[in-house]
Amino acid sequence: MAKDMIGEGTFYDGAAPVGAPVAVRLSKRMLVIENAAVGAPAEWPLGKLRRAADEPDDLVRLSVKGTPDHRLVLKPGPLAEALQEAAPRTRAATFSLLKSGPPAALAAAVSAVAVWGLLAGAPKLARPVALATPDAIETRIGLQTYRAVARDWPECETPTAAKDAIDALVDELRLEGFDDPVTVELVETRLPNAFALPGGIVLVTGALIAEMQSSDEFAGVLAHEMGHVRESHGMQIMVSRMSLAMATSLFSGGLDLLAMSATELATLRYSRDFERAADAYAVEALGEAGVATDGLADLFDRLSAKQAADVGAPAWLSTHPEDAERAAAARAGGGAAKRPALSEENWALVKDACPVPQPEVVADDDADGDVERDDEAAEDAETSAAETAPVPD
Amino acid sequence: MSGTREIQVLTAKGLRLPEPADGAPPPALAYRGETNDIASLILETILFNLATLTLYRFWARTRVRRYLWSRTEIAGDPLEYTGRGTEMLLGFLIILFIVFLPLAALALVLQLIEPMLVAAIYPIPLFLLGVALYRARGYRLSRTLWRSVRFGQTGKSLSYAWKVFGYSILTTITFGLMTPTKQSALYRYEMNNTWFGDRKFEYAGGPNPLYGPYIAAWFARIALSVVVFPLAVGVTAFFAWVFGDQLGLFRWIEQIGPNLSAAAGVGIAALLYLVFGAAFAAAQAPMAWYYAAQFNHFARWTRVGDLGFEMSASGWSVAKLVVGNAFIMLFTLGLGRPFTQVRTFRYVADRLVFRGVADFEGVGPSTVTRPGAGEGLADALDVGAV
Numbered sequence: 059m060a061k062d063m064i065g066e067g068t069f070y071d072g073a074a075p076v077g078a079p080v081a082v083r084l085s086k087r088m089l090v091i092e093n094a095a096v097g098a099p100a101e102w103p104l105g106k107l108r109r110a111a112d113e114p115d116d117l118v119r120l121s122v123k124g125t126p127d128h129r130l131v132l133k134p135g136p137l138a139e140a141l142q143e144a145a146p147r148t149r150a151a152t153f154s155l156l157k158s159g160p161p162a163a164l165a166a167a168v169s170a171v172a173v174w175g176l177l178a179g180a181p182k183l184a185r186p187v188a189l190a191t192p193d194a195i196e197t198r199i200g201l202q203t204y205r206a207v208a209r210d211w212p213e214c215e216t217p218t219a220a221k222d223a224i225d226a227l228v229d230e231l232r233l234e235g236f237d238d239p240v241t242v243e244l245v246e247t248r249l250p251n252a253f254a255l256p257g258g259i260v261l262v263t264g265a266l267i268a269e270m271q272s273s274d275e276f277a278g279v280l281a282h283e284m285g286h287v288r289e290s291h292g293m294q295i296m297v298s299r300m301s302l303a304m305a306t307s308l309f310s311g312g313l314d315l316l317a318m319s320a321t322e323l324a325t326l327r328y329s330r331d332f333e334r335a336a337d338a339y340a341v342e343a344l345g346e347a348g349v350a351t352d353g354l355a356d357l358f359d360r361l362s363a364k365q366a367a368d369v370g371a372p373a374w375l376s377t378h379p380e381d382a383e384r385a386a387a388a389r390a391g392g393g394a395a396k397r398p399a400l401s402e403e404n405w406a407l408v409k410d411a412c413p414v415p416q417p418e419v420v421a422d423d424d425a426d427g428d429v430e431r432d433d434e435a436a437e438d439a440e441t442s443a444a445e446t447a448p449v450p451d
Numbered sequence: 452m453s454g455t456r457e458i459q460v461l462t463a464k465g466l467r468l469p470e471p472a473d474g475a476p477p478p479a480l481a482y483r484g485e486t487n488d489i490a491s492l493i494l495e496t497i498l499f500n501l502a503t504l505t506l507y508r509f510w511a512r513t514r515v516r517r518y519l520w521s522r523t524e525i526a527g528d529p530l531e532y533t534g535r536g537t538e539m540l541l542g543f544l545i546i547l548f549i550v551f552l553p554l555a556a557l558a559l560v561l562q563l564i565e566p567m568l569v570a571a572i573y574p575i576p577l578f579l580l581g582v583a584l585y586r587a588r589g590y591r592l593s594r595t596l597w598r599s600v601r602f603g604q605t606g607k608s609l610s611y612a613w614k615v616f617g618y619s620i621l622t623t624i625t626f627g628l629m630t631p632t633k634q635s636a637l638y639r640y641e642m643n644n645t646w647f648g649d650r651k652f653e654y655a656g657g658p659n660p661l662y663g664p665y666i667a668a669w670f671a672r673i674a675l676s677v678v679v680f681p682l683a684v685g686v687t688a689f690f691a692w693v694f695g696d697q698l699g700l701f702r703w704i705e706q707i708g709p710n711l712s713a714a715a716g717v718g719i720a721a722l723l724y725l726v727f728g729a730a731f732a733a734a735q736a737p738m739a740w741y742y743a744a745q746f747n748h749f750a751r752w753t754r755v756g757d758l759g760f761e762m763s764a765s766g767w768s769v770a771k772l773v774v775g776n777a778f779i780m781l782f783t784l785g786l787g788r789p790f791t792q793v794r795t796f797r798y799v800a801d802r803l804v805f806r807g808v809a810d811f812e813g814v815g816p817s818t819v820t821r822p823g824a825g826e827g828l829a830d831a832l833d834v835g836a837v
Contacts, residue, residue, distance in 0.1 A: 070598050070599030070600075071599060072599045072600065072601075072816060073599075073600070073648075073815060073816040074600065074648070074811065074812060074813075074814050074815065074816075075597060075598035075599065075600045075648070075811045075814055076598070076811050076812055077598065110531050110533075111517070111520070111521035111529050111530075111531045111532075112517070112518065112521045113521060113529050114483050114484075114485070114522065119529070119531070126533070127596070127599050127600075127601065127816075128599065129598070129599040151514075151517075151518075153488065153491040153492040153494075153495050154491065154495070155491065155494055155495060155498065158495045158498060158499065159498075161499075162498045162499050162502045163502070165499060165502040165503045165507070166501075166502035166503075168503075169502060169503050169504050169506070173504070195563060198563050199563065202562070202563075202566065304552070304555070
């Protein structure tokens with residue numbers, strides 16, 4: 059721009075909705091309002107100019123940083139054109155998918171990293187929080203979850219002798235330094251499964267007991283669940299889900315379903331580590347107690363054979379490490395068995411405590427034969443947690 | 452308000468306003484948007500919303516508003532929207548940390564003490580709804596500007612929320628019959644706290660003229676419900692008979708395997724929702740005539756200085772607007788919301804005219820305090836529609 063340009067405009071002072079006609083001069087760095095009567099700062103630096111509104115006409119409505127209520131409207135003409143050439147932010151907004159592609163891709167990448175960080179970070183955060191949760195609170199959560207479950211799954215009528223025998227077995231399966239309370243309940247349902255709720259409440263379903271052929275298998279299941287109790291896995295899953303739910307509420311706005319499935323997948327992967335840890339505890343505790351680990355291995359084999367016959371979920375979607383791998387690990391880890399886990403009489407009492415489930419005609423979707431599915435327990439825990447946290451969707 | 456001001460309320464036709472001395476017409480209101488612009492803007496914001504898992508929504512909303520405002524012209528000059536996405540993000544974060552996380556924590560504690568106590572928290576979001584609506588309105592007004600002069604809102608969001616809460620209870624226990632009183636009272640509070648520069652808006656109307664249209668709509672709704680819901684049940688039963696009993700659809704669904712049956716179940720549920728949703732919407736149709744009457748009444752009794760308003764909404768046009776917008780939202784899964792806003796802006800601009808005299812020279816600068824952050828609560832409660 060060799061020479062300053064002259065043009066016309068209308069100035070508004072932010073006080074009254076009445077424009078004053080002004081003469082305007084565009085220099086190399088400034089837009090200068092020549093009409094001194096306006097009483098406004100007469101020099102507007104080009105770098106501080108903004109387009110104030112995108113009008114359908116070619117009027118250029120400008121504001122300037124510093125005096126946000128002042129407006130200068132330029133009529134179409136060479137000055138307005140030259141100004142838009144010199145100061146990009148005075149140009150009208152245009153919308154173009156082509157232009158927004160790269161920034162959108164960048165935003166997507168940043169979002170992906172943030173989500174990955176959340177999914178990976180939540181479980182790591184959950185462990186210290188779960189372990190630091192006072193026992194009283196954990197027990198309350200466990201009891202409430204149990205009450206919610208108990209509506210559908212009544213407790214089996216377990217004779218006192220059987221209860222005592224189970225309690226004694228639990229004590230024998232405690233490893234050094236594990237003295238959290240463990241309460242075992244046998245419950246009536248068709249779902250062959252066992253759960254460790256927060257607060258050391260272990261549920262074993264009648265359907266699972268019906269699958270068992272020896273008290274060693276029962277001891278294996280108990281030991282596995284006690285492994286979950288010792289590490290507060292139930293609480294950990296609950297805390298990680300809740301923190302993820304809170305984090306996603308930050309983003310929320312229509313993609314809740316997506317966020318939930320991501321949470322679900324993350325929890326599944328992370329549960330597999332818990333299952334391995336619980337298996338490891340079970341093998342060690344059974345060895346210490348002198349109970350054969352073959353029972354646990356047999357149960358894995360039998361259930362996975364049943365599962366294979368069924369059309370089940372693909373293995374990678376399961377919470378559990380490959381069953382064969384688990385069975386092998388259980389067999390390999392066993393020490394010399396000294397005795398059956400329970401006496402003949404007591405095992406008979408446990409076996410008979412729950413009514414034998416009637417065989418179903420249609421295969422139950424959930425009866426996929428996993429020995430322990432803590433995601434179920436966690437879901438129940440989450441139900442109660444969800445009730446407590448009316449986080450906006 | 453000001454005791455010396457003469458009473459302007461005279462006839463059912465509305466406020467008496469001075470005739471322009473020189474015969475100059477009052478300023479015109481126009482919406483001058485192009486569908487093409489908004490389509491590419493919407494596509495772009497959808498792209499960014501997906502890429503950021505919807506966190507971009509604050510900027511998306513800002514851009515859409517900036518567009519809508521700039522296409523709305525009064526006397527040839529556009530409105531300006533000066534809000535920023537960061538202000539809305541900040542508002543959202545503030546609300547998240549001072550309202551929702553503490554509320555969630557309280558709920559958690561109550562759940563541990565006694566699960567039944569959690570129900571005590573349920574009215575809180577209902578109450579917050581009023582706060583959210585009023586604060587969001589205040590934010591939008593404070594970011595709206597015409598010919599360099601700002602709009603603004605005074606009043607207290609808590610007072611407004613109590614009104615919403617109290618009148619909602621009253622309307623509920625009177626089977627809706629208090630609706631005109633509620634709407635009129637809320638509109639009065641809104642308008643009598645709305646400013647353009649140093650000029651306050653005034654609403655001088657009352658609910659009484661609205662009771663005729665409301666009661667007509669009330670009875671029409673009952674009459675329609677009596678026809679429409681049995682019809683919906685009949686249609687459902689007929690199709691269940693044809694496809695289920697005669698063509699064996701249900702048996703076939705049972706045989707196609709658990710996953711496909713579940714999908715079919717979802718499909719059937721969706722159809723049921725559609726049929727009964729349509730029945731419900733049809734039964735609500737008379738309300739369009741009430742709302743048309745209400746818009747016209749409110750406009751007629753609203754003024755800012757010597758400038759008044761006249762609205763010519765009709766029942767059919769309101770029904771078309773509402774149903775059209777509902778379909779847009781439904782078929783675009785909510786992503787097409789800006790299209791519904793364009794329709795609403797155009798609707799109002801086409802039907803609202805000014806009366807009286809615009810004394811622009813006499814307007815002074817706004818002294819209303821502007822909120823620094825915006826609409827967090829409205830976003831969190833999902834009522835930040837515009």
